């Protein structure tokens with residue numbers, strides 16, 4: 001199959017058949033009925049989907065999940081069995097006409113504007129703006145949130161791992177077994193790739209999303225062999241001459257020769273392990289990447305050198321326990337000694353994969369210690385987002401029938417920014433993003449080279465003038481008149497977008513410890529609009 005076919009297939013692939021209109025909270029449907037009963041069928045609403053705090057004690061987030069949101073809008077339709085289920089489940093007094101109304105509901109009158117998937121995004125700047133009939137816009141809330149929240153959290157987590165690992169180390173996602181269920185696992189694989197991982201062990205994710213699938217083998221493969229007699233066949237044909245080679249004889253001989261070079265006695269090496277590695281090498285002579293726990297280095301080198309006699313180059317090892325810094329350095333030194341002793345320069349470059357409960361802090365610590373790892377295999381901490389298991393995206397009504405709405409709260413951070421708004425990213429002369437600016441949609445866009453007053457949305461004294469060298473309007477219309485207006489990009493392009501978008505952020509905003517917050521501001525006009533509305537809506541108390 002050509003790459004082109006695969007790309008087309010990717011576009012068709014649906015994340016998951018469970019993403020459908022009933023994948024929502026009951027209250028969306030009960031509200032829909034109450035709206036319908038209250039004559040709000042023709043009301044027109046604007047909702048903003050945004051988060052209030054960046055995850056992982058960081059100062060940036062990667063926006064992901066848009067493609068799945070578009071597929072959801074495209075397929076939004078209550079089936080006969082959905083309607084039947086709702087009829088049985090909702091209270092008996094619900095009028096049958098409501099079900100007839102639901103039956104015909106689609107997203108044809110919805111307009112969805114969004115930031116490009118894979119962009120860095122910041123608190124309070126809406127990621128999605130949903131406009132259209134109140135009832136349908138309301139019905140989308142929970143599903144859009146579930147599609148954006150985990151996707152963005154995962155992509156952000158993965159991007160953070162990529163940042164600490166650096167660009168020269170490969171990152172593999174090994175998390176399916178530990179993920180929050182099958183759907184969590186599938187989403188984790190997809191968004192880890194977007195965030196900067198190079199591959200996954202999850203085969204279905206590979207098939208559905210065209211992500212490279214990679215892997216080694218488990219401990220059980222080694223422990224299933226006890227003695228050299230467990231080897232089924234010792235013969236491997238030479239890669240070029242096709243001559244039969246006895247891999248056991250070759251490996252045993254090499255084990256003796258190597259042991260004197262690297263100072264590990266053959267008695268310390270297990271025969272069961274040697275049997276396992278020979279068997280694995282015979283099965284995968286071109287892809288010999290073996291799990292060598294602490295003791296297996298000698299056996300691995302012996303089999304790799306035997307494979308070399310048969311015309312094949314081993315790939316490398318995986319270390320899955322012990323001190324990963326120390327063991328990777330030891331392994332690299334061993335490979336270098338062998339490369340030197342047997343005049344096989346490529347041997348010094350064998351791949352060293354490390355796994356075992358790795359997280360951002362482990363990688364930072366390994367970097368400090370100095371290590372020789374080429375690839376990290378990361379599962380649990382990555383896919384469960386153990387450090388912060390949820391991103392708090394919310395979906396708030398900001399306008400109804402052209403009238404702005406504000407949600408007040410004792411907690412100023414939770415007050416919503418009302419009205420139909422646009423978001424702009426203003427860049428400085430050095431190419432870095434300076435600030436995100438929210439404006440009322442009726443205002444003219446900020447211009448390059450023109451001074452614009454940027455205000456903190458809630459703190460009157462915090463303001464700054466900015467003269468942008470570049471202005472990026474953050475929203476594009478992705479869905480309108482019942483169709484997708486901008487085709488989602490293939491995963492690989494979204495993955496590239498993540499890295500190019502991150503490059504526009506100053507280093508201090510991305511650093512791991514105490515990063516500098518990126519500024520999100522409102523225009524002077526929007527500031528006054530928010531605060532006038534706030535006063536209008538806040539009841540005046542009475543002292544007695």
Ligand SMILES: Nc1ncnc2c1ncn2[C@@H]1O[C@H](COP(=O)(O)OP(=O)(O)OP(=O)(O)O)[C@@H](O)[C@H]1O
Pocket residue numbers: 320321322323324325326355356357358359362365366369
């Ligand atoms: N040099 C290192 N610096 C910091 N952390 C490390 C280093 N080497 C390993 N780690 C981490 O320390 C932890 C070691 O965990 P643990 O003690 O459970 O594993 P182990 O005993 O080596 O292996 P096993 O899984 O076989 O029990 C892992 O989270 C691993 O990622």
Ligand SMILES: O=P(O)(O)OC[C@H]1O[C@H](OP(=O)(O)OP(=O)(O)O)[C@H](O)[C@@H]1O
Pocket residue numbers: 174175177178320355356357358377378379380381
């Ligand atoms: O450690 P994670 O980041 O989740 O990465 C995936 C882990 O899954 C595998 O083994 P598993 O943990 O199932 O068994 P083990 O701990 O005995 O190796 C693998 O050996 C890794 O250790």
Ligand SMILES: O=C(O)c1cccnc1
Pocket residue numbers: 174175201214215216217218318355377379
């Ligand atoms: O291929 C591997 O090495 C792998 C896959 C899943 C989990 N742990 C390791």
Ligand SMILES: [Mg+2]
Pocket residue numbers: 356357
């Ligand atoms: Mg483990």
